[in-house]
Amino acid sequence: MYDITKEAQEKVVTAGETLTYYATIFVFSIIAIATLTFIILTIYNKKRPDDRKFSPLKTFLISLLVGWMITTIFFVYRIVVVGLHKLVSG
Numbered sequence: 001m002y003d004i005t006k007e008a009q010e011k012v013v014t015a016g017e018t019l020t021y022y023a024t025i026f027v028f029s030i031i032a033i034a035t036l037t038f039i040i041l042t043i044y045n046k047k048r049p050d051d052r053k054f055s056p057l058k059t060f061l062i063s064l065l066v067g068w069m070i071t072t073i074f075f076v077y078r079i080v081v082v083g084l085h086k087l088v089s090g
Contacts, residue, residue, distance in 0.1 A: 026075060034067030 041059045048054075054062070
């Protein structure tokens with residue numbers, strides 16, 4: 001019974017290390033894409049007429065949502081491709 005517990009603990013540590021790396025990349029990807037989107041929307045917003053401009057809060061929320069959606073789509077696509085590759089390869 002001890003061997004199973006020790007093996008399970010080792011797998012949890014390995015999974016934790018792997019997932020920490022990917023979670024960090026996920027968060028930094030959201031921040032990077034959101035920042036880029038915010039800069040683009042701010043430049044775009046300066047060119048708009050005064051009655052059609054976005055509020056700073058709206059610009060921030062739009063950029064944060066775009067960053068989250070693009071990053072999530074990328075990571076889900078990656079997981080689906082890895083899963084399909086493992087299914088096909090046997």
